[in-house]
Amino acid sequence: MASQRGEGETTTTPAEPADRERARAIPEAAVARLAVYLRVLSGMADQGVTAVSSEELSQAAGVNAAKLRKDLSYIGSYGTRGVGYDVEVLVSHIERILGLTRNHSVAVVGIGNLGHALANYGGFPGRGFPVTALFDVDEDLVGIPVGGIPVSHIDDITAVCLEREVSIGVIATPPPAAQSVCDRLVSAGVQCILNFAPVVLQVPDNVEVRKVDLAVEMQILSFHVARRADEAAHVSVGNNGLGVDGMVIRP
Amino acid sequence: MASQRGEGETTTTPAEPADRERARAIPEAAVARLAVYLRVLSGMADQGVTAVSSEELSQAAGVNAAKLRKDLSYIGSYGTRGVGYDVEVLVSHIERILGLTRNHSVAVVGIGNLGHALANYGGFPGRGFPVTALFDVDEDLVGIPVGGIPVSHIDDITAVCLEREVSIGVIATPPPAAQSVCDRLVSAGVQCILNFAPVVLQVPDNVEVRKVDLAVEMQILSFHVARRADEAAHVSVGNNGLGVDGMVIRP
DNA sequence: CCGACTTTGTGCATGCGTTCACAAGCGGTA
DNA sequence: TACCGCTTGTGAACGCATGCACAAAGTCGG
Numbered sequence: 001m002a003s004q005r006g007e008g009e010t011t012t013t014p015a016e017p018a019d020r021e022r023a024r025a026i027p028e029a030a031v032a033r034l035a036v037y038l039r040v041l042s043g044m045a046d047q048g049v050t051a052v053s054s055e056e057l058s059q060a061a062g063v064n065a066a067k068l069r070k071d072l073s074y075i076g077s078y079g080t081r082g083v084g085y086d087v088e089v090l091v092s093h094i095e096r097i098l099g100l101t102r103n104h105s106v107a108v109v110g111i112g113n114l115g116h117a118l119a120n121y122g123g124f125p126g127r128g129f130p131v132t133a134l135f136d137v138d139e140d141l142v143g144i145p146v147g148g149i150p151v152s153h154i155d156d157i158t159a160v161c162l163e164r165e166v167s168i169g170v171i172a173t174p175p176p177a178a179q180s181v182c183d184r185l186v187s188a189g190v191q192c193i194l195n196f197a198p199v200v201l202q203v204p205d206n207v208e209v210r211k212v213d214l215a216v217e218m219q220i221l222s223f224h225v226a227r228r229a230d231e232a233a234h235v236s237v238g239n240n241g242l243g244v245d246g247m248v249i250r251p
Numbered sequence: 252m253a254s255q256r257g258e259g260e261t262t263t264t265p266a267e268p269a270d271r272e273r274a275r276a277i278p279e280a281a282v283a284r285l286a287v288y289l290r291v292l293s294g295m296a297d298q299g300v301t302a303v304s305s306e307e308l309s310q311a312a313g314v315n316a317a318k319l320r321k322d323l324s325y326i327g328s329y330g331t332r333g334v335g336y337d338v339e340v341l342v343s344h345i346e347r348i349l350g351l352t353r354n355h356s357v358a359v360v361g362i363g364n365l366g367h368a369l370a371n372y373g374g375f376p377g378r379g380f381p382v383t384a385l386f387d388v389d390e391d392l393v394g395i396p397v398g399g400i401p402v403s404h405i406d407d408i409t410a411v412c413l414e415r416e417v418s419i420g421v422i423a424t425p426p427p428a429a430q431s432v433c434d435r436l437v438s439a440g441v442q443c444i445l446n447f448a449p450v451v452l453q454v455p456d457n458v459e460v461r462k463v464d465l466a467v468e469m470q471i472l473s474f475h476v477a478r479r480a481d482e483a484a485h486v487s488v489g490n491n492g493l494g495v496d497g498m499v500i501r502p
Numbered sequence: 503c504c505g506a507c508t509t510t511g512t513g514c515a516t517g518c519g520t521t522c523a524c525a526a527g528c529g530g531t532a
Numbered sequence: 533t534a535c536c537g538c539t540t541g542t543g544a545a546c547g548c549a550t551g552c553a554c555a556a557a558g559t560c561g562g
Binding site: 027029030064065066067070080081082083 | 548549550551552553556557558559560
Binding site for chain 2: 026097118121217218
C-alpha cells in the first residue's frame with residue numbers, strides 16, 4: 001500500500017500488507033536474478049526495445065524461461081498474455097522491488113589496490129550507488145582525493161557515516177583488519193556490508209553481509225579443472241577401453 | 252585410484268573409480284564451503300592448532316556443525332570419533348580435492364582499475380594461483396609491467412595462453428568487450444573463466460564460468476535495505492495500531 | 503463477433519541441499 | 533578389560549528451488 005503508482009493494488013482484503021509481505025517472500029536466489037534481468041532490460045530499453053517475451057528475456061539472461069516467469073511472478077503480474085512484457089514497466093517494477101528508487105550511499109574502507117578500483121568505479125555500475133566516503137588507517141592517504149572523494153581517517157568512521165547517511169559499507173581491507181572495521185561500521189549504524197576480505201565476519205542478526213571472495217572463486221574453478229582432468233584421464237584410460245595407443249596393441 | 256598418496260583407498264571393489272566419482276558427487280555449494288574451511292584450517296595450523304572438532308571449526312567458518320560434517324564426509328572419513336579432526340590431515344585432503352596440489356596459471360584480461368588490482372594481488376590470496384599473463388587492447392599499456400608481469404596485446408592471447416599453459420582466465424574488461432574476450436580465451440583452450448564484467452557470457456558446455464558482479468551484489472543489499480525500511484515502517488504505522496500521531500486523534 | 507494463435511502465470515512433481523537426531527566408534531579411566 | 537563420555541558419520545525428514553506442462557487470458561485476422 002501507500003507505494004508509488006497505485007496500479008494493480010485491488011486487494012479485496014485491505015488489511016493485507018500486499019506489497020510488503022510479498023517482498024519478504026521473494027526467494028534470495030530470485031532476487032539475485034532480478035538484478036540480472038534488470039540489467040538486460042535496461043540494455044534493451046537503451047536500444048529502443050519496448051516489448052519482450054519471457055523466452056527472449058530468459059535467453060538473454062541465461063536462465064530457463066519458466067524460472068524467469070516465476071521470478072517475475074514474485075513481484076506481481078505485469079505481463080500481457082499472448083504478448084509479453086513491456087520493458088519499461090518491468091524495469092520500473094524491478095527497480096521498485098530492489099529498492100533502487102532511493103539512492104544508497106556507499107562507504108569504502110581500505111584504500112589499497114582494490115579500494116582504489118572500487119572508488120574509481122565512481123557510482124557503481126548501473127548507478128544508484130554513489131560512493132560518498134572513503135576510509136583508511138594510513139595517515140598519508142587521509143585527505144587525498146580518490147575518484148573525487150577525499151579519504152577520511154578510519155577513526156572518524158562513525159561520525160562520517162552518520163553525517164553522510166551511509167547505508168552500505170564495503171570492506172576492502174587486509175584480512176586482520178576486517179572484523180574490527182566491520183564492528184565499527186555496525187556501530188555507526190550501517191546494516192549492509194559487502195566484504196572483500198577473506199574472513200568470516202561475525203555480525204548481529206540485523207546486519208546483512210555479502211561476501212566476495214576471490215580465493216574461494218579461484219578454488220572452485222580449480223576444483224572443476226581437476227575434475228575435468230580426471231574425467232579426461234578416465235576417458236582415455238578407462239571408458240573406451242582403448243589407450244592413446246589403441247591401435248598399437250596387436251591381436 | 253592412481254592418485255597421489257595411497258591412503259584410505261581400501262575399496263573392496265577395485266573396479267570403482269572411488270576418488271573420482273566421489274569428486275563428481277560433491278554438491279557445488281559444498282565445494283564453496285570447503286574452500287572456506289581450508290582457509291580457516293590453514294589459519295589454525297599457522298597458530299599451532301593440531302586438532303579441531305566439527306563444533307569449533309563450524310563456528311569459525313560460520314556454518315552449522317552438521318552441515319560441516321556432511322561436507323567433510325563428501326571427501327572421505329578423516330575424523331576420529333570422540334576426538335575430532337587432525338588439522339593438517341584435513342588441510343591436505345581438502346587441497347587434494349580442490350586440485351590445489353597443482354599450480355593453476357592465471358591470465359588477467361583488461362588492465363584497468365580492477366585489472367591492476369588483480370595483477371597486484373600477485374599470486375592470489377592463499378596462493379597456488381600465479382598470474383602469468385596480462386592482456387589489454389591499449390597499445391600504450393603493452394610491455395609495461397604490472398605486478399611484475401609485462402602486459403601483452405590482446406591479439407596475442409591465443410599464443411601466449413597456450414605457451415604459458417593458462418588454465419584460468421579472468422575477465423576484467425568493460426562490458427562490451429567481455430564476450431569477445433571470452434570467445435578468444437575459449438579458443439585458446441581456457442576452460443575456466445572468472446568474469447567481472449556485468450555481462451551474461453555465452454560459452455560452450457565444456458567451459459566453466461563463475462561471475463563476480465558488483466552491481467548485483469549491491470542491488471541485493473539494496474533489496475534488504477528496502478525490506479528493512481518497510482518492516483520498520485510497518486512496526487510504527489501498522490503493527491501497533493498507532494500512527495505517529497496516535498494520541499492527536501480525539502474521541 | 504468469433505475462432506485461432508500466442509504467451510503468461512502457476513499447480514505439481516522432482517531433485518537438491520539443509521537440518522535433525524542417533525547409532526557407531528574411539529579414547530580415557532578405573 | 534570393561535565401562536563411560538564424547539564426537540563423528542549418516543539415514544531420514546524437511547524445506548526450498550527448479551522445471552514441466554497446462555489452463556487462463558489476451559491479441560490478431562477474418
